[in-house]
Amino acid sequence: MSNIRQRISAALQTQRQQGRWRQQVVRTSGHGRLLAHRDGQFQINFASNDYLGLANDPTVCRAFVAAANEYGVGSGGSALISGYHHLHHALCQQLAELTGKPQVLLFGSGFAANQGVIGALIKQGDLLIQDKLNHASLIDAGLHCDGHSVRYRHNDLDSAERQLQRQAAGKLLVTESVFSMDGDQAPLNELAKLSQQHQAMFMVDDAHGLGVIGEHGLGASCLEPNIDIYMATFGKALGVGGAMVAAEQDVIEYLTQFCRHYVYTTAMPPAMAAAVSAALTRIVDEPDLVRSLHQRIDFFRTLAQQANLAVLPSTTAIQPIMAPGNDRVIAIAEQMRQRGFAIGAIRAPTVKAGQERLRLTISASHTAQDIENCVAALSDIMGRMQEHFE
Ligand SMILES: Cc1ncc(COP(=O)(O)O)c(C=O)c1O
CATH class of the missing domain: 3.90.1150.10 (Aspartate Aminotransferase, domain 1)
Structure with a gap:
C-alpha cells in the first residue's frame, strides 16, 4: 500500500470513530x-x-428556463476567452448598482471567489487579518496565500486592532457579515473604521447577509459604505449558485488580470446569471x-x-x-x-x-x-x- 492509501484508510477510520x-x-x-x-x-x-424560498420560485425558474432555451445550458468558455455573455454583463451592472460599487466580477462559487481574491491580493510581506470564525474558504485562503495570515477573536474589536497594529507592506482585514454557524453579525462600521485607521483594505463576505440584512435585505453594503471588497454568494438567499465580488475599478481590473480562480475557469452558465438577476429583482420589487x-x-x-x-x-x-x-x-x-x-x-x-x-x-x-x-x-x-x- 502506498503512503497515500494508508493515510486515506487511517483518516476514514478516525472520522468514523470520532463520530464525524x-x-x-x-x-x-x-x-x-x-x-x-x-x-x-x-x-x-x-x-x-x-432563506427566501427562491430556489424553487416560479419567476426565477422561468428566467432560468427562458435563458437556457435561448442561449443553451453552458457558457462554453472562460470569461476572458469566449464565455462572457450579455446576461453576465447585465447582472454585473445590476449588482454594481445594488452594492454602490463601480464594478463587479462573477465567480463560479463563493469558495472560489474567496480563494481567488485573497490569493491575488495578498503577497509576500502582506498581512491578512481575519475573524477566527470566518468560513473555511477564507481560512484556507489565508493558509495558502503568499503573505502572513493571522486571526482575531470573534467579533472582538480590541483583538482586531492588535492585529492591525502589526507592521506589514499591505493589510487586508476580512470578516463575514453574518457568521454561517452562529448567525450573529460582525460590527461592520467599527471594523471599517479600524481598517481605515490602520491603512488596511476591508473585505466583507456577505454570503448569509445578502437577501437578509440591511435595508430591504440588500445586504452589508447598505449597512457600511466603506467596504473595499464586497463578496457575496448567489447560492444562499438568492436560491441559485455562483458568486460575486464588487469593488472599485482598479481592484476589479486587477482581479480580472491576476485572479486565477477567475481567469482559468469556465464562466457560469448565462442562464444562471439570468436566474440570479430575476431573484434580485424579486427581492428589490417585493x-x-x-x-x-x-x-x-x-x-x-x-x-x-x-x-x-x-x-x-x-x-x-x-x-x-x-x-x-x-x-x-x-x-x-x-x-x-x-x-x-x-x-x-x-x-x-x-x-x-x-x-x-x-x-x-x-x-x-x-x-x-x-x-x-x-x-x-x-x-x-x-x-x-x-x-x-x-
Ligand atoms: C460565509 C461563506 N462564505 C463562502 C461560502 C462559499 O460559498 P459557495 O457555496 O458559493 O461556494 C459559504 C458557503 O458555505 C459561506 O457560508
Whole structure:
C-alpha cells in the first residue's frame, strides 16, 4: 500500500470513530419548504440556505428556463476567452448598482471567489487579518496565500486592532457579515473604521447577509459604505449558485488580470446569471418577501425562548441551538428527521469540538404551523435527551 492509501484508510477510520462521518442524503424533490428523499420520506426543511424560498420560485425558474432555451445550458468558455455573455454583463451592472460599487466580477462559487481574491491580493510581506470564525474558504485562503495570515477573536474589536497594529507592506482585514454557524453579525462600521485607521483594505463576505440584512435585505453594503471588497454568494438567499465580488475599478481590473480562480475557469452558465438577476429583482420589487422572513425569525425565537431551548443570540435566518457532543447532536437531528423535520447537525471541524450545535435555518417559505411544530418537536426531543445524556 502506498503512503497515500494508508493515510486515506487511517483518516476514514478516525472520522468514523470520532463520530464525524458525513454523507450525502439523496433528495428527490426540488429544494423548498418540503424535502422528499429516496426512501419516500418527507421533511420540513429547516436545513437550507434558501432563506427566501427562491430556489424553487416560479419567476426565477422561468428566467432560468427562458435563458437556457435561448442561449443553451453552458457558457462554453472562460470569461476572458469566449464565455462572457450579455446576461453576465447585465447582472454585473445590476449588482454594481445594488452594492454602490463601480464594478463587479462573477465567480463560479463563493469558495472560489474567496480563494481567488485573497490569493491575488495578498503577497509576500502582506498581512491578512481575519475573524477566527470566518468560513473555511477564507481560512484556507489565508493558509495558502503568499503573505502572513493571522486571526482575531470573534467579533472582538480590541483583538482586531492588535492585529492591525502589526507592521506589514499591505493589510487586508476580512470578516463575514453574518457568521454561517452562529448567525450573529460582525460590527461592520467599527471594523471599517479600524481598517481605515490602520491603512488596511476591508473585505466583507456577505454570503448569509445578502437577501437578509440591511435595508430591504440588500445586504452589508447598505449597512457600511466603506467596504473595499464586497463578496457575496448567489447560492444562499438568492436560491441559485455562483458568486460575486464588487469593488472599485482598479481592484476589479486587477482581479480580472491576476485572479486565477477567475481567469482559468469556465464562466457560469448565462442562464444562471439570468436566474440570479430575476431573484434580485424579486427581492428589490417585493420587500414583503424579506419582511416575511424576519417575521418568521422573530416568531421562531419567541417560541424557542419560551421552550427554554439554548438558541444563540442571532436575529438572522441562521438559528443555532447548542447541543454539545457528537452523539447528542446527531441523535437529535436523526430523531427530528424521523418526526419530519430536516435540521443540520454541526460538528467539528466545522465548529470547535465541544461546540456542536443544531443549525436551524428559517425561511420565508415556512408556515407558522411549521415553526410551531418544529419547536415543539425539538423541545420534546431535547428534554428527553437531557435525561439520557446527563
Ligand atoms: C460565509 C461563506 N462564505 C463562502 C461560502 C462559499 O460559498 P459557495 O457555496 O458559493 O461556494 C459559504 C458557503 O458555505 C459561506 O457560508
